[in-house]
Amino acid sequence: MADTHAETVLFVRDTMLPQQEPPLSTVGPVGWARTNLFSGWLNTIITIVALLFVINLIAHLLPWFISGTWNATSLNDCREMMAAVGNEQGGACWGVIRERWPQLMFGFYPAELYWRPVLVLVLLFVALAPILFADRTPTRMLGFTAVFPFLGAWLLWGGTIWNPITALLGFVVGYVVFSLVSKVVNAGVSLFVAVVASVIWWTTLAGYVVLGLSAIAPLAIASVQSREFGGFLLSITIGVTAIMFSLPIGILLALGRRSHLPLVKALCVGFIEFIRGVPLITLLFVASTLLNIFLPPGTNFDIILRVMIMTTLFASAYMAEVVRGGLAALGKGQYEGADSLGLDYWQAQRLIIMPQALKISIPGIVSTFIGVFKDTTLVSIISMFDPLGLANAIRADASWNGIYWELFIFIGAIFFIFCFSMSRYSMYLERKLQTGHR
Amino acid sequence: MTDTAFDTTPAIDPAALKVSDEVAIEISNMNKWYGSFHVLRDIDLTVHRGERIVIAGPSGSGKSTMIRCINRLEEHQSGKIIVDGTELTSDLKNIDKIRSEVGMCFQHFNLFPHLTILENCTLAPIWVRKTPKKEAVETAMHFLEKVKIPDQANKYPGQLSGGQQQRVAIARSLCMKPRIMLFDEPTSALDPEMIKEVLDTMIELAQEGMTMICVTHEMGFARQVANRVIFMDQGQIVEQNEPEEFFNNPRSERTKLFLSQILGH
Ligand SMILES: Nc1ncnc2c1ncn2[C@@H]1O[C@H](COP(=O)(O)OP(=O)(O)OP(=O)(O)O)[C@@H](O)[C@H]1O
Ligand SMILES: [Mg+2]
Numbered sequence: 145m146a147d148t149h150a151e152t153v154l155f156v157r158d159t160m161l162p163q164q165e166p167p168l169s170t171v172g173p174v175g176w177a178r179t180n181l182f183s184g185w186l187n188t189i190i191t192i193v194a195l196l197f198v199i200n201l202i203a204h205l206l207p208w209f210i211s212g213t214w215n216a217t218s219l220n221d222c223r224e225m226m227a228a229v230g231n232e233q234g235g236a237c238w239g240v241i242r243e244r245w246p247q248l249m250f251g252f253y254p255a256e257l258y259w260r261p262v263l264v265l266v267l268l269f270v271a272l273a274p275i276l277f278a279d280r281t282p283t284r285m286l287g288f289t290a291v292f293p294f295l296g297a298w299l300l301w302g303g304t305i306w307n308p309i310t311a312l313l314g315f316v317v318g319y320v321v322f323s324l325v326s327k328v329v330n331a332g333v334s335l336f337v338a339v340v341a342s343v344i345w346w347t348t349l350a351g352y353v354v355l356g357l358s359a360i361a362p363l364a365i366a367s368v369q370s371r372e373f374g375g376f377l378l379s380i381t382i383g384v385t386a387i388m389f390s391l392p393i394g395i396l397l398a399l400g401r402r403s404h405l406p407l408v409k410a411l412c413v414g415f416i417e418f419i420r421g422v423p424l425i426t427l428l429f430v431a432s433t434l435l436n437i438f439l440p441p442g443t444n445f446d447i448i449l450r451v452m453i454m455t456t457l458f459a460s461a462y463m464a465e466v467v468r469g470g471l472a473a474l475g476k477g478q479y480e481g482a483d484s485l486g487l488d489y490w491q492a493q494r495l496i497i498m499p500q501a502l503k504i505s506i507p508g509i510v511s512t513f514i515g516v517f518k519d520t521t522l523v524s525i526i527s528m529f530d531p532l533g534l535a536n537a538i539r540a541d542a543s544w545n546g547i548y549w550e551l552f553i554f555i556g557a558i559f560f561i562f563c564f565s566m567s568r569y570s571m572y573l574e575r576k577l578q579t580g581h582r
Numbered sequence: 583m584t585d586t587a588f589d590t591t592p593a594i595d596p597a598a599l600k601v602s603d604e605v606a607i608e609i610s611n612m613n614k615w616y617g618s619f620h621v622l623r624d625i626d627l628t629v630h631r632g633e634r635i636v637i638a639g640p641s642g643s644g645k646s647t648m649i650r651c652i653n654r655l656e657e658h659q660s661g662k663i664i665v666d667g668t669e670l671t672s673d674l675k676n677i678d679k680i681r682s683e684v685g686m687c688f689q690h691f692n693l694f695p696h697l698t699i700l701e702n703c704t705l706a707p708i709w710v711r712k713t714p715k716k717e718a719v720e721t722a723m724h725f726l727e728k729v730k731i732p733d734q735a736n737k738y739p740g741q742l743s744g745g746q747q748q749r750v751a752i753a754r755s756l757c758m759k760p761r762i763m764l765f766d767e768p769t770s771a772l773d774p775e776m777i778k779e780v781l782d783t784m785i786e787l788a789q790e791g792m793t794m795i796c797v798t799h800e801m802g803f804a805r806q807v808a809n810r811v812i813f814m815d816q817g818q819i820v821e822q823n824e825p826e827e828f829f830n831n832p833r834s835e836r837t838k839l840f841l842s843q844i845l846g847h
Contacts, residue, residue, distance in 0.1 A: 480655055481692030485706035485758060486682030488674070495705060499696050579696055579738040 211235020214242055218543030240547050241554050244538055248555070251374015251529050257302075257366060261377050264296045268384065271296075276569065293388070300381065302367035306357040310350040318342035331490070332405075370448040374529035376558060381448065382530075383517040386455040390516065391509065393456065394463025395502075399493065401468055412464070419461035424519055427454040432526035451523055459516040466512055470505035471497065503577045510570035514563045531555045601809060604631040605664075606762055606793045607652060612661030614647060621647050622658070623817045629795065631761075634788045636804040636825075637797045639814035640840060645797040648814070649764045652795070653684045666761060682710050685755030689767040691747045693739040699726070699750050700735040703757045711758065718757070725753040729783050745776025749783055756787075763787065765796040799844060805829060813837050 169175055181191045211231055216222035216239030226235055241248070250258055271292035274285040294308035322338035329337075358364070373381065400412030419427075431450040439445055474497060482492035502509070524533030535551040538544050607629040614622040621644045629635060637645045650656040651663060654670050654677050663670045665680045694702050703722035707713040713721070726732045729749035731742075739747055748768055755763060765784065769777040781803050788794060788807045798804065804811050804825055811828040813821040813836075821828070821837045832838045 477688060477690055477692040478694065480688065481694065483655060484653055484681060484684075484686040484688075484692075485754070486678050486710045487706060488678055491709050495709065496694055500694075503696065577696070579740055 208235050211238075214238050216240075217243055219546055220543075236550050236553075237547055238550060240538065240544050240550055244534075244544075247538070248375045248531055248534055250377045251534065252372045253368060253374070253377060254366075254372065257368065260299045260302070260365075260368075264299050265380070267292060267296060267299075293385075299365075300368070300373075300377075301370070302365045304354065304358045304362065304364040306354045306361075306363070310353050310357075311346065313353075314342045314345045314350065317345045370446050373448060375531055375534055378448070378523070378528060378530050379517070379520045382452050382455055382520045382523065385452045386459045386516045386520075387513050389456045390459035390463045390512070393460035395467050395498065397460060397464035398467035398471060401464065402471060416461045416464050419457055420465070424455070424458050424522055425525060427458055428522060428526050430454070447528070451526075451528070455516060455520065458519075459512060462512045462515070463509065466505050466508035467501060469508060470501035470503075473504050474500055503574075506570050506574050506577075510566055514566055517562060517566075518559060531558070600791070601630050601632045605629070606631045606633070606666060607795075608662070608664040609652075610662045612651065612658050612663060614651065614656065614658045621817050622651070625661070625819060627812070627819065629762075629793065631793050632791050633810060634792075634794045634808050635796065635810045635812060636808040637795065637812045637814060638799065638801075638804065638840070638844075639820075643814045644817040645814055646766050647817075649686075649766055649795055649797060652762075652764060653681050653686055655686075678710075682706070682758055683760055684762045684764060685752075685758060685760035686764040687748065687751050687755060687766065687768045689771050691739070691744075691751045691771075693747055693751055693754070695739050698736050698738055699731070699742070702739065702750060703754045706754070707757050721759075722753070722757050725756045726750070728756070728786070729753045730779075743776060744772045745779045748772065748776075748780045752780075752783055752787075762793045762795070765794065765798065767797050767799070769798065769800060801829070801845065813840065815840070 169178060182188045211226060211234075213222045213225050213235065216225055216237055218239075219237060222237035222239050246255065246258070250261060253261065270285075271289040274281040274283065274289055291312070294312050297311075298305060298308040318338040318341055321341040322334050325337045326334035328334075397412050397416055400408045401416065403409050403412070428451060431454040432447065435445070435450055478496055478500065479492065482496040487495065521530050521532045524530050524536070527533070529537065532555065535555060538551060539547060605628055607627070609625050609627040612622060612625040613620070625648060637649070639645050647656055651658045651670075652665060657672075658670075666683055668676050668680055670676065670680060693699075694705070697705065700719065700722055703726065704715065704718040707718040707721060708715060723732055723735065726735055729752055731746055731749055731753075734742055734746060734750075739750065742750065752768075768784070769780050772780065777800070781800060784794070784796070784803070785807055796803075796808075808825050810822055811825050812819055813828070813832075813834075815836050821832065821834050823833075828837075829841065832841055
């Protein structure tokens with residue numbers, strides 16, 4: 145090359161430059177500050193103003209936050225304590241949190257039975273582990289996860305052990321009916337028949353079975369009424385239930401909405417649009433008052449159960465749309481790839497479509513979860529004592545009349561911890577499921 | 583569109599490729615419409631076991647639609663399609679049975695991006711054929727070796743080159759031990775040097791006697807491997823012949839025009 149083109153070459157490099165360290169001012173904390181905080185005079189001014197603002201804010205709020213009045217038993221008590229240490233500009237009366245802690249946590253749940261909700265909370269994490277960290281926990285633990293809703297409900301409400309067992313048997317009934325019927329007709333019809341069979345079991349037969357079994361073997365723990373539930377116990381019970389059930393129901397609704405069967409599709413669209421078109425408060429009012437009118441007199445349909453059903457349905461409708469978004473984002477090629485290998489509809493959905501669609505929808509799903517969890521505070525409107533309802537009750541009490549910020553800051557902080565954890569978990573999950581570009 | 587990919591591959595001996603009398607696919611009087619648009623018109627085609635058929639034709643002529651009807655990715659509205667003695671009707675059991683007997687490779691591979699290469703290959707054998715996992719993995723590794731990428735087994739499709747992905751797609755189909763393979767422009771999304779590696783894999787398959795129907799613009803491949811070339815235009819089969827005759831002595835004007843365009847002379 146060199147000799148043929150010698151006269152046309154203007155420049156030839158004969159020594160290669162070695163790699164050099166970048167200038168110090170562009171790396172490390174100094175470099176970071178330089179590029180992000182002080183690049184140009186406008187940025188520098190904004191940085192300084194913002195910094196002054198933050199410092200000022202902290203200087204004002206911090207003394208209020210750390211005023212040591214944890215032992216006060218009433219607002220007056222608290223004020224006296226502050227006056228005694230010469231705290232002029234006032235401070236937070238955290239005494240209310242300490243004094244009302246059990247109530248904020250458990251509502252009016254009998255104090256000697258507090259161990260039951262605490263145990264349920266611990267078991268909840270055990271049950272969640274195989275779902276949240278599937279790759280680090282043995283698959284066998286999923287068995288416990290399946291039993292947990294029944295075990296948890298029994299521990300919370302108490303009563304005879306035959307209640308959760310017969311409820312669980314409802315699924316067994318459904319399964320047996322399904323496997324028998326599906327030998328004769330197709331999967332869709334047999335699923336329908338199986339659901340009907342389970343519902344019949346739960347609504348009619350189960351009651352007698354429980355009576356019979358309790359007569360034979362009266363195994364029971366002290367029962368707790370729904371109106372004794374309150375505080376975070378109530379929020380978490382309703383929130384976790386809605387979160388757990390809204391995802392599967394939402395997935396089914398989303399699939400139904402994309403179905404080629406006109407009836408299934410119409411039902412799903414109708415349900416989703418109706419629920420999304422109605423405020424949650426309305427649904428809760430229906431649950432608390434109207435439902436009683438429609439139900440046969442004397443039916444004992446638990447208020448918390450009614451609220452849980454409404455919240456779950458509400459969340460499912462939103463979930464369905466989030467999942468549908470994920471499904472729409474998948475190309476036709478994935479369906480064709482699955483079809484061409486001979487996978488049937490449910491196999492293709494479970495193994496190919498859903499894992500990808502759900503992964504795409506993680507941010508939306510978690511947003512819905514967080515929304516539902518926060519929406520549980522709306523039950524205070526139908527006079528249930530969730531933390532906000534309790535806060536109002538506490539403020540109505542003579543000894544804490546006039547307290548405001550401390551309670552709401554505390555409740556807000558607890559909600560924040562839960563919601564922020566969900567958000568962080570979703571980011572972790574997204575990173576973990578990242579398998580390179582398509 | 584070029585013959586270049588073939589310059590280095592050894593010619594295969596056509597005598598080694600025997601076509602049996604057994605009928606693998608029989609399409610008779612098949613018609614298909616998209617809405618009111620008549621895409622496939624009176625298609626008649628019989629494919630014997632061991633045949634390697636190349637389908638060519640201008641864009642939009644219905645090539646993809648036709649081979650997709652064979653495993654019912656598309657539904658035909660009239661006429662008959664019989665695959666391996668089973669007629670394609672709306673009976674879902676038959677459809678899934680035929681799909682598990684007929685492998686298909688797509689232009690855009692359609693690998694499952696959330697599964698590793700190995701999982702892509704073992705999924706269908708495990709769930710459709712109910713093969714034990716260990717055996718499915720052995721089969722998968724066997725076919726991955728055959729397409730020369732066993733060392734990529736634990737990577738994800740997104741980490742492979744286009745040519746490698748297409749070879750995985752072929753291996754994935756082969757793991758189902760299909761009796762017929764359909765290819766829909768398997769190389770048209772690939773760079774020239776990747777085209778060669780995919781075509782080599784397909785030639786090897788042909789040599790082993792696989793019944794193949796292949797939509798492609800690789801005329802070199804058609805000359806070398808096909809025992810029949812079918813030319814389609816406007817939803818109809820316009821001409822079919824042995825490759826030598828087809829290329830050297832096309833009968834219809836439409837074919838002549840197409841060949842002169844595609845071969846660039
Ligand atoms: N889903 C669809 N709905 C309506 N028309 C369609 C659909 N798919 C394909 N067509 C039309 O049917 C005709 C045949 O399409 P097909 O994909 O079979 O062509 P092709 O021969 O494979 O073309 P190419 O070489 O570009 O892949 C085209 O005119 C196309 O526009
Ligand atoms: Mg095509």
